[in-house]
Amino acid sequence: MTTSSTTRQSERKPQIPLVLGAVFLVYLGQMTLNPIIAPLAREVGLAAWQVGVTISTAALTLVLTSQYWGRRSQSAGRKPVLVTAFAIATVAMMLFTVVAWLGMTGALAGAVLFLLFLVLRGVGFGAAIAAVPPTAQAYIADVTTDEATRVKGMAGVGAVQGMAMIGGAVIGGALAGLGLLAPLIVVPILLGAGLVIIAFRLRPEERHELISVPARVSPRDTRIWPFLVAGFGMFTALGFIQVVIGFLVQDRLGLDSAMTGVVTGGALLAAGLGLIVAQAVIVPRSGWSPGTLLRVGSIVALLGFAVLIPDLGAVPLVAAILLIGLGLGIASPGYTAGPSLLLRREEQGALAGLTGATNGLTFVIAPTAATVLYGVWGPLPVIVGAAIMAIVAAFVMIHPRFRRVKSSPA
Template sequence: MKEMKTLMIVNVLCVAAMMAFLAVVGPIIRALKMEEWHAGLTVALAGVIWVVMARYWGKKSDRIGRKPVLLLGVLGVGFSYLLLAVFIDYALVNVPTLLLSLVMLVCVRGLIGLFYAAIPAVSSALIADKVDAKNRTGYMAKLGASNGIGMILGPALGGFLAVYGLHVPLYTFAILPIIAAFLVYKTIPKTPKHHVEEIPHPKWSDVRLRLPMIAAFLTMYSVITSQVCLGFFILDTLALEANETAKVTGIILSLLGICFIVAQVLVSKIKGCSPHTWLRLGGSIAALGYVLISLSHTVIPLGLGFCIATFGMGFIFPAFQALAANNVSELEQGAAAGTVSSAQGMGMIVGPMVSTLLYKIDPIVPFVFAAIAFALLVLFASRKVQVESEPSLV
């Protein structure tokens, strides 16, 4: 698939842009005399809009073609980020009222989320268009690895550039999606338009997408749970000092990014395994990792548990994307990819709320819950009516 390199570059640059904001949002909130919950609101809004818009963009790409929707999404991210950079640049010198700062951050961040929602959905649909069912998992894994690189590169580069001014990372990461849009325009061929208005798109309740959606939701929920609860768990269970906690948290989160990338590269290299196989294997490994986390009282087993769990989830990500593509017809690929992407967005929203509530019961409860959930996912995948040897519908 000759478009794969472009898709990987586009996803690296756009995910890096989305994640770079997290490196500077705290200092920006302080500089604008805002409160912590304002930062939470601006970040959470991206997840809400992802849920609402991913399915829309997927269906839109089914009708008018993948290239125009992907190009619009990437350009939209770039110019929305540029608007954010211009506002922050101005606001840091002339601090506006609290209401104006909040409205601008929420609206512009929401605009970025609106356009970004098109990128993962259309990227997955384009792979489903070009790659046969047997090889889709490997290509989805390559796409997932590029997302993992962006997740590491964004905060790291954003934090480095912030020493030159809080507005510098924002201007930088506004340029990167615009470069990505140029690559899309030059290298992604036009795809034919389909008149599919009369064909019903898969619904949220579509039985064909039930397993991929459950896997997508659970995996993203667990990723967010790990990110949100890790620091608290180290403070409360390992009883480290605040500075040491920050150091250990940063190291473990960096290792998780590496494990996520390595797992998906491994999936892309191993041929012949079906999405169901990767789903069951990944779920089993993730469950084992969360059990180890729940039993940890020192740094090394805790870090090892998180690495094992993340490694397993790295297997699951390309599996549910490929499984969704294999279970629907050619004309439904965009809608299916958008629906599963929406389930991921829902995990981003539910994860912080549920995991922190469970944490109040006991620090190990969020991780025990995740272990049980992955075990049930493996059981559900194993008992699925559709056997792995059944021919694809595509």
């Protein structure tokens, strides 16, 4: 083989690690903020429900844009979509950092501050992050064919999200000890680094590799709706606890704002470890079908919710979050890989967008509802999340679609 042919073969090799790196960096930016969201809100004078509405706004933006991004990644190419997404995310979070600083100094407050939180953290960053997972999932579906390889590829998306959760927990929690502004400064730097890497390292597709008119897929399609229902339930249950973790930590353990960020970071670190163990070790080595992954994962996550309901102290709280991360880490590749094996190549972008929209839809209602319920009674959002997860576990046990699926012809 000549040097030139070797170079051409290398250039044609799928850049899955680079695409997964994009997922990692955008989620690292998001997860770095998570440990400080609750104490930051209280520091600038926002109510818990306003945090919920901000996150729900980001989720609604994701729902409205995910399918567009998924199809656009097949028609325009992955590189233009990812470069655009990272540029939007970087600018939005730079401005969000300035707004948060002004809120902490008292220069901004009340309705104006809340509106800027909605626009920057909600709409701006929500639109950006909506582009990345669908693009990665559609790409992986495009370069894999059999069930085992597809499941491993989709597990890779979850694994880097788990690593981002760990990295974000470590970075956000550690920097919170220096003050709430420190993580806010780091996030746009991380996103800017991702923008540079994608712009200079990711190859654009050849024209013949693009799909000029990607197919649309209905969420009512009988091949996929059971998977979407299961995913909707799983991430709704997660949404009922994710936004209140910081409040649970602070109120159950009686911590100040800075220490709440540190301990919340530790809890999110546990969830990330669970995700990584599930998707980097258990899923690739198990050889389980998508249906089996959903059944096993939902039961493990349900156990985590059950442990989280009572106030048992710091260690059981972290253990519960670990179990939830482990369970959802096992189930998620089944949810994403299962329907992709049933659809054709030109449908994969639309499916990835539907998956992203389904995930986002769960966070439109759940965070706001959770913060309202938390104001009524602390354990209530956890109880609701546990009930939803129990329904998901029963659904994936009995529905026939979750038997072993066969790949659709390309």
